[in-house]
Amino acid sequence: MTDSGFFCTMKYQLASVFFIFQVFTYIQTEAQAFRTGAQQLILSNEDSLHAGTNSQKTVISGYGSAFYQRNFNQEQSTLTLERAVLFVGHQFSQKISFFSELEIENAKVEGGTSNGAEISMEQAFLKFNLNPKQYLVAGLFTPRIGILNENHLPVNFNGVERPLVEQLIIPATWRELGVGFYGSMDQLPLNYSVAVLNGLNAQNFEHGNGIAGGRAEGNLATANNLAITAAVQYAWKDFKFQISGYNGGTIGLSPRGSDSLGLNSGALGTPIYLGEADLQFNRDGFSAKALGVYISYPDAGKINNRFGKNIANGMYGAYAELAYDWLHKKNAQAQFISFGRLEMLDMNASIPGKGDALYDGTEKQTHLVLGFGYLPLPNVVIKADVRLLHTGPQNPDLVINPPPNQLPYRQSNQFLNIGIGYSF
Amino acid sequence: MNTERRKFIKSSCNFCLMAAGGFLLSELSACSPAVKVLKVPVSGNTVTIPLNAFASGPQLIVRPSGWYYDIAVRKKEKNTYEALFLQCTHQQNQLVVDPHGYKCNLHGSQFDEDGKVVKGPAGRPLKRFNTTIGPDQLIIQLKD
Numbered sequence: 001m002t003d004s005g006f007f008c009t010m011k012y013q014l015a016s017v018f019f020i021f022q023v024f025t026y027i028q029t030e031a032q033a034f035r036t037g038a039q040q041l042i043l044s045n046e047d048s049l050h051a052g053t054n055s056q057k058t059v060i061s062g063y064g065s066a067f068y069q070r071n072f073n074q075e076q077s078t079l080t081l082e083r084a085v086l087f088v089g090h091q092f093s094q095k096i097s098f099f100s101e102l103e104i105e106n107a108k109v110e111g112g113t114s115n116g117a118e119i120s121m122e123q124a125f126l127k128f129n130l131n132p133k134q135y136l137v138a139g140l141f142t143p144r145i146g147i148l149n150e151n152h153l154p155v156n157f158n159g160v161e162r163p164l165v166e167q168l169i170i171p172a173t174w175r176e177l178g179v180g181f182y183g184s185m186d187q188l189p190l191n192y193s194v195a196v197l198n199g200l201n202a203q204n205f206e207h208g209n210g211i212a213g214g215r216a217e218g219n220l221a222t223a224n225n226l227a228i229t230a231a232v233q234y235a236w237k238d239f240k241f242q243i244s245g246y247n248g249g250t251i252g253l254s255p256r257g258s259d260s261l262g263l264n265s266g267a268l269g270t271p272i273y274l275g276e277a278d279l280q281f282n283r284d285g286f287s288a289k290a291l292g293v294y295i296s297y298p299d300a301g302k303i304n305n306r307f308g309k310n311i312a313n314g315m316y317g318a319y320a321e322l323a324y325d326w327l328h329k330k331n332a333q334a335q336f337i338s339f340g341r342l343e344m345l346d347m348n349a350s351i352p353g354k355g356d357a358l359y360d361g362t363e364k365q366t367h368l369v370l371g372f373g374y375l376p377l378p379n380v381v382i383k384a385d386v387r388l389l390h391t392g393p394q395n396p397d398l399v400i401n402p403p404p405n406q407l408p409y410r411q412s413n414q415f416l417n418i419g420i421g422y423s424f
Numbered sequence: 425m426n427t428e429r430r431k432f433i434k435s436s437c438n439f440c441l442m443a444a445g446g447f448l449l450s451e452l453s454a455c456s457p458a459v460k461v462l463k464v465p466v467s468g469n470t471v472t473i474p475l476n477a478f479a480s481g482p483q484l485i486v487r488p489s490g491w492y493y494d495i496a497v498r499k500k501e502k503n504t505y506e507a508l509f510l511q512c513t514h515q516q517n518q519l520v521v522d523p524h525g526y527k528c529n530l531h532g533s534q535f536d537e538d539g540k541v542v543k544g545p546a547g548r549p550l551k552r553f554n555t556t557i558g559p560d561q562l563i564i565q566l567k568d
Contacts, residue, residue, distance in 0.1 A: 059515050061545060087531075089515040094492045099515060099530070129492040132510070132518055144529075151532030155544045182529070184520045186461045186485075191520055191529065235522045282524070379544035423531075423545035 061087040065154040067161075067383075067419030073410050081107040082419075083154075085122060100124040121218055122173055134183035137195075140218040141180060144193045144231040145244045146170040147278050147291060154421025155375060158323055158339040160383045161417060164367050165317035165343050169293050170276065171212035177221055189235040199225030200272060202250040202303045207310040208363060210347050211272065211295065214250060222252020226267045238283040246274035250303070261306045263299070270299045285328025292318040301352030310357050310398075314350035319343035335375040343367040361392025362409070371417070379423050387415040459521055461485045461494075469567040473497070475560050483537075485510075485521065486564065493518055495553065495564065496526065498537065507553040507564045508539045514546040526550070 064084040070077045085103045092098070101122035109117045125139030144150050148157060148166040152173050157163070166172045178197030184190065198221035200214030216222070227248025234241045249268045251258050258265035278291035293316065297303075300313035323339035347363035371385020394409040460480055464471045466488045477484055482499040486507070494510045510519040512528035519526040525536040534543035539550030554565040 057516070061514060063545060087515065091516050097516060127517075129518065132487055132492055132494045135518070150529065153532060153545055156532045189520075189522060237523055240522070377544075378541050379547055424547060 057091050059087070059089045059091075061089075061424050063087075063153045063155075063421070063423035065160075065419055065421040067417055069160075070416040072414040072416075095129050097127045097129075098125070099127060123175055124218070133186065134181070137180045137182065138178075140175055140177050141195075142173055142175045143178075143180065143195045143197065143229045143246075144182075144233075144242075145174065145229060145246060145274065146172065146276050146293065147242075147280070147289065148172045149174050153423040154383075154419075155379055155381050155423050158321060158337060158373055158383075159341065159369050159371060159385050159417075160419035161369075161385075161387070163291075163319055163321075163341065163343060164365070165291065165293065165319045165345050168210050168212075168347060169295065169315055169317035169345055170274070171210055171215060174215060175217055176215065176227070177218055178227075191233040192231065194228070194230040197227045197229065197248070198223050199227045199249040199252060199267075201252050202270065202309075202311075203307055205250075205303065205307075205309055205311050207360070208347065210315060211297075224254065224265060224267075225249030225252045225269060228268075238281055240280045240282075241277075242279070243275075243277045245276070246272075248272055250297075250299075263302060263306060270302070272297045285325040287321075287323045287325075289321040290319070292316070301354065301356035304352060304356045310360070312348035312351045312357065312363075315345075315347045316349050317343070317345035333377060335378075336372065337375070338372045339370075341367075341369045343369070358395060358397055360395050360398055362394050364392040366390045381421045382419075383421065384416075384418045387417065389413045389415070459483050459485050461487060463487045463489060465489050466491070466566065469565060471495075471564050471566065472558070473562050473564070475557070475562055488566070496521070497555075497562070497564070503557070505555045505557070505562055506538070507555050509551040509553060511551070512546055513541075513548040513550060514544075519550075 062085050064081070066081045068077065068079045083103060083105055084107070085101050088100050088102070090098045101124075102119075103122045104117070104119050106115070106117040109119055121140055123141050125137045125141045128136045128138070130136065142149050142152075146166050148162055149170060149172040152162065162172065176197040178195050180193060180195035182191075182193045184192070198216055200211060201216065201222055202214060204213040205211060206213040225248065227246060229244065229246040231242060231244035247268060249266065249270060250272050251263050251265045251270045253261070253263075253265055255265050258269065264270045273296045274293065276291065276293040278289065281288040295315040297311065297313045300311045303309055303311055319341055321339060321341035323337050326336045326338065327334050344366050346365070348357070348360055351357040351359055366389070368388045369385050371383065373381050373383045375381045390412050393411060460477065462473055462477055462484055464473055464486055471486060471488050473484070473486060478499045484497045486495040486497050488495065496508045496510055498506045498508075500506055508526075510526060511517070512519055512530065512533055514528065514531060514533050517528050517530040519528050519535070525534060525542065526539075527534050528546065531545050532543060533541065533546035535546070535550055536542050539552065541547065541549060556563045556565070
């Protein structure tokens with residue numbers, strides 16, 4: 001090969017390498033260009049390690065759970081994808097963020113029939129940071145009432161089912177529309193929150209369901225009536241204490257409509273009061289929780305009379321839980337937690353007199369839950385437990401037109417639960 | 425007469441409640457593990473804190489001016505320092521200091537005092553800022 005031939009070949013090779021490099025760079029640039037603005041803001045795990053104090057970012061995360069349940073009295077087993085929840089959050093700046101939780105319960109809603117399924121926004125709110133210790137939220141959010149309402153991820157509570165007291169008395173996940181102010185103190189390990197929310201709707205209260213039916217959950221809430229809720233948390237050594245309260249109006253009708261029914265309307269008219277206190281303990285793998293809640297509804301008799309309901313004017317619930325993480329001493333990431341929880345509740349602890357309500361013994365319940373949870377990682381859990389249920393006797397006056405094959409009511413029942421949960 | 429007695433009992437109870445409240449608050453202040461908070465200006469991409477700020481304890485909360493998140497600085501063995509950004513790695517919420525580390529009230533994530541995840545949904549440890557020790561002062565680099 002001559003010198004000129006060698007240089008000519010070299011030239012072609014260099015040109016080829018340059019061309020390939022250009023094509024590669026172009027493909028990379030185009031690939032980047034094809035990502036939408038939102039896609040480019042979504043953090044990968046690698047990105048987020050370097051994200052630092054970048055002001056704009058979009059985060060996608062979520063949680064979910066599925067379980068098997070055996071009801072021994074009914075000899076019936078059920079298997080369901082209980083929840084799949086998608087979080088989408090966006091940080092507009094260090095000061096303003098958006099948070100949302102979109103939930104699908106029981107996997108499938110089809111043709112207008114739900115069969116216990118539900119698609120709903122569990123939260124969707126804007127958060128305005130005022131300073132490092134205080135912020136405002138506005139939109140649909142879960143106020144700080146009880147332990148579970150604010151932190152309801154399956155990896156953060158023991159048992160396949162959420163505590164019954166925090167389902168039937170505190171109707172978690174209880175979200176409403178409103179504005180909340182949250183903060184913590186520098187001088188004390190004390191957190192506080194106060195929120196103004198839409199009120200409950202007494203027309204939708206249902207016997208056997210506490211106050212859950214009255215929630216609007218962001219769906220065309222009546223805003224003639226409002227509610228105020230507040231909570232204070234205090235951490236001391238290995239303990240954390242909380243008290244919270246709720247006071248809300250339950251009549252969202254116009255003054256004319258409510259006057260015609262003889263009910264007090266207005267922001268806090270025909271009020272409902274909820275008071276709650278809880279404490280949590282955590283040390284060396286041992287943990288304990290105790291919670292008590294009481295709901296007072298002084299005008300329940302009027303509501304029953306006007307709307308044909310059977311609602312109580314006093315309800316209570318309490319539970320205590322002990323747990324131990326057997327892997328704590330190994331200082332491993334995994335946890336194997338065994339626990340026992342005793343729950344007592346009565347959804348008709350006191351009922352209106354003068355024939356305005358009928359007592360239902362089945363609403364006075366004791367639940368003993370014994371089980372374990374294995375978390376190979378903090379965000380994945382496998383759970384199993386047994387729940388022993390005992391209720392008061394059934395009131396025959398409340399059994400209307402029973403089917404001919406209905407079995408006699410049994411005051412005791414057992415459930416076997418096996419489930420999985422995740423969050424990320 | 426009955427009304428007078430009722431008024432007396434009511435006002436006495438109110439007084440007792442106020443006194444108990446004041447006593448409780450002072451007791452809570454006394455037994456609380458209060459962490460010193462230091463407000464500092466940001467200069468360039470750094471904040472500087474005097475080393476004698478650690479005289480009262482190994483932990484300090486640094487609040488850079490204009491920021492919406494604090495930095496927890498802990499003096500460790502061999503005169504080294506660790507600066508953790510108190511922003512939840514799950515959804516960027518501010519963290520609160522608790523006796524075992526740091527907690528996010530939004531979804532319940534918990535981090536230990538070294539910033540490692542104890543409870544989800546957060547999956548990553550807290551971001552650490554680089555620190556350098558100057559004459560009588562600690563310099564925290566806010567950008568990598």
